Amino acid sequence: MMKKLTLICLILIAISFFGSGVAVESLELAKKQIELFKKEFRIEPREMVFNVTVGSEDGKLTIFGEVSEPKLKESLLERLRTALQVSFEDKIKLLPDESVGEKIFAVVNVDVVNLMDAPRRTLQKNAVTQARMGDILKLFKRDGDWYLVQMEDSYIGWIDGSKIVSMSEIELKEYLSSPFVLIVSKFAQLYSEMDPKSVVEAKLVQGTTLPCVEVKGEWLKLRLPDQREFFVRSSDAQLFESRHEVFATQKGTEYIIEIAKQHLGLPYLWAGTTSYGFDCSGFTQFCFKMAGYFLRRDADMQYEQGEPVLDRKDLKMGDLVFFQTYKAGPSHVGIYIGNMKYIHSGSKGVAINSFDPNDPDYSADLDRKYIGARRIIQR
Structure with a gap:
């Protein structure tokens, strides 16, 4: 029974x-x-x-x-x-869902903001990447004041809604209709007037792109996503006819290495992608983007790009070099700069190391952990 x-x-x-x-x-x-x-x-x-x-x-x-x-x-x-x-x-x-409404795009409205692994998290260890002012996001869904978004490099994370300006497709098109500037200095000071004494607290980091509404001699007048207007010195920025043209020209390996060396000594920052601090793949992605080449966000993703360099003796300047560190597979990446040296953002910050045991910059630890290289720039 x-x-x-x-x-x-x-x-x-x-x-x-x-x-x-x-x-x-x-x-x-x-x-x-x-x-x-x-x-x-x-x-x-x-x-x-x-x-x-x-x-x-x-x-x-x-x-x-x-x-x-x-x-x-x-x-x-x-x-x-x-x-x-x-x-x-x-x-x-199908995302975006109804919680987003008609405004399915957004533009970052602060100098730098973390994207997190879940809504309402604020610790750096929970960050997955960073965005700069002017970066354009796709909004997928909303949870209170937080949004799940996709960046222009396709990376996904949660962002505090107070750090962005939401836009409809029409509003975004209008936002993109002006000439744009690219910040080329590591940091660009903002001014309220065309006067060195009119300094405001905010700065823009290298790689920031914003609409330019006026050019006056050594000054450029920028419009922020929330419509506020400030000035930067023209020496800190480069002017383009449109945002599309900002990263359209490929500038070669020398420029990539020049950008990379500007950040020597900068401390390592988990999920960092800016002049305030980089993680390893955020550093390589940024340096390549400034020269007009587009890498995916993480080291294992970048390992899938370009062509493999099978023998280390065949490395050329600008090749990405990969290491297996804290987990299986490619988990650390740097940029080969010639003469058996590479530049990377590691635990000691942005530094140059060498594969040559006789070089004072030699890292035996990374030499052991080297697993391969990829050639992004064919030449």
Whole structure:
């Protein structure tokens, strides 16, 4: 009798969990297909949102979740239709969701801001990357005063809504309609007037891009995302006809190394991407971007770019050199500068080390941990 009751209970639990109209085989097949899809399309959660699960609702097989790329959702649903051969309910939410509203873009409105691994976190250890004033973000969803956003390099994180100015597509187009400046000095002081005595507290970091509304001799008048206007010295910035042109010209390896050396001695900063402090891949990404080359955000991502350099004796200036440090695979990266030397942002900050045991800058530890190089600039 007890065995029969136990069996009945198990059946009832299975029905309530899976739904009376959904076969366990269909659920398991759907789960397997989703996992295969993620591998085939190389879903990278640091660069896209793809949270998809399968279950039962009202007795029907249902696909739940949220996805940031429309084409990925379409491809997944087509895969499932072909593989399952049964009908299912599509409840995958395409981001941005309704919590964002019509203003699905934003522009950073502070000199530097951390993007975090979850909303309402403020410790540096929870930062995943940083954005500069003027950086453009896609808004995916909102949690209170925080937003899940995607940066222009595709990296994803949570940002405090008080640090950004939200814009509709029309408003963003208007924002982009002016000439733009690129801050080329490590730091550019802001002034309220065209007067050296009118210093304001804020500074802009190297790599910042903002609209320029007026040029007057040695002064450039900039408009911030919140419409405030300030001046910078023209010696601290470079003027372009449009924002699109700012990083459109590739300047070569010498310029990359010149930018990198400007930051020698700068302390290491977890998730750092600016002149206040860099992590290793934030440093390489920044130096290359200033010269018109675009790297992905993290060391293991950068290891997938360019062409492999199979022998260390074949290294050329500007190659990325990779090391296996605190975890398996490429977890540290630097820039080869010639003569067996490389520059990187490590635990001691931005420094130059060498692969040559006879060089005073030789690092035996990093030499042991070297795992390969990638050539981004073909020449």
